[in-house]
Amino acid sequence: MSLLYEDNGEIKGKMVRTNRLDGLKMDSMEVILNGIPSTTRAHQVQAVSIGFDGKLYLNVADGGEWEKA
Amino acid sequence: MELDGSIPWDNPNPGSLVYAKGFRNPFGAAWRKSDLSLYIAGNGPDVDDRIAKVRPYENYGCPGTMRHNSVFWWHHTQAPTALDFMQDEQFPPDFNDDLFVALFGEAYEEGMGVKGKRIVKMRLNADATAVKSYNDFIAYVGSGPASPCGLKFGPNGLYFTDMHGDITESGDRTGGNVFRVRPDKERIGKMRRKITRYVEIWSEP
Numbered sequence: 009m010s011l012l013y014e015d016n017g018e019i020k021g022k023m024v025r026t027n028r029l030d031g032l033k034m035d036s037m038e039v040i041l042n043g044i045p046s047t048t049r050a051h052q053v054q055a056v057s058i059g060f061d062g063k064l065y066l067n068v069a070d071g072g073e074w075e076k077a
Numbered sequence: 078m079e080l081d082g083s084i085p086w087d088n089p090n091p092g093s094l095v096y097a098k099g100f101r102n103p104f105g106a107a108w109r110k111s112d113l114s115l116y117i118a119g120n121g122p123d124v125d126d127r128i129a130k131v132r133p134y135e136n137y138g139c140p141g142t143m144r145h146n147s148v149f150w151w152h153h154t155q156a157p158t159a160l161d162f163m164q165d166e167q168f169p170p171d172f173n174d175d176l177f178v179a180l181f182g183e184a185y186e187e188g189m190g191v192k193g194k195r196i197v198k199m200r201l202n203a204d205a206t207a208v209k210s211y212n213d214f215i216a217y218v219g220s221g222p223a224s225p226c227g228l229k230f231g232p233n234g235l236y237f238t239d240m241h242g243d244i245t246e247s248g249d250r251t252g253g254n255v256f257r258v259r260p261d262k263e264r265i266g267k268m269r270r271k272i273t274r275y276v277e278i279w280s281e282p
Binding site for chain 1: 078079080081082085094096100101102103104105106107108110113115117139159
């Protein structure tokens with residue numbers, strides 16, 4: 009899953025691996041990728057998918073701030 | 078990237094995680110079995126939201142155009158969010174490989190007859206460069222602000238979420254919901270029998 013966080017006033021995204029026993033709360037969290045430039049605008053949502061090649065794919069690119077996209 | 082976040086040896090640019098570029102607000106991602114490819118739904122600026130098939134090395138035009146290398150675009154923006162293909166027999170075979178896309182519309186818009194607030198069904202052409210058909214599959218008909226957002230095929234159906242929630246007939250506001258769309262097997266069975274009956278009639282000498 010992808011998350012947003014604030015680091016010294018800068019908005020960044022991260023992707024984490026987690027698991028849950030009851031489906032309601034995270035029982036663990038391992039950071040896969042950190043420090044992705046992001047924004048607090050509407051489109052920072054980043055789809056995470058695993059391809060048929062077994063690789064991990066992450067959608068990024070908020071159109072509101074191109075220098076970060 | 079690899080599952081641990083490292084860069085695969087065969088990425089387009091050695092040392093970079095970038096697999097393809099030129100996207101703008103690529104909300105949704107879905108993997109299609111029939112061509113083993115990733116498809117995304119992207120939101121444009123004031124015009125041109127799109128569906129694109131993602132190929133390595135490719136540039137998808139942004140900033141600049143949302144149309145470059147796209148399969149389909151909505152000139153009048155609809156805010157496509159999640160998308161998925163019917164590829165695990167949740168629906169009858171006629172729906173095989175059809176693409177379903179949630180169109181969110183404007184953020185918090187009450188009622189119906191406004192932008193988006195529906196799920197559309199598309200069929201792609203053979204080389205995934207255009208669509209052969211495009212239909213409304215589900216449309217919101219209430220008075221609340223609910224809009225479809227998440228969407229994915231899962232066990233025995235198509236699942237989707239709405240955001241902002243609904244207003245019930247008694248005026249109560251709900252939170253967001255998770256819905257499942259399942260085929261009505263009894264009705265489909267009846268339709269099939271009817272079709273079979275017509276075939277029998279027409280095939281009589």
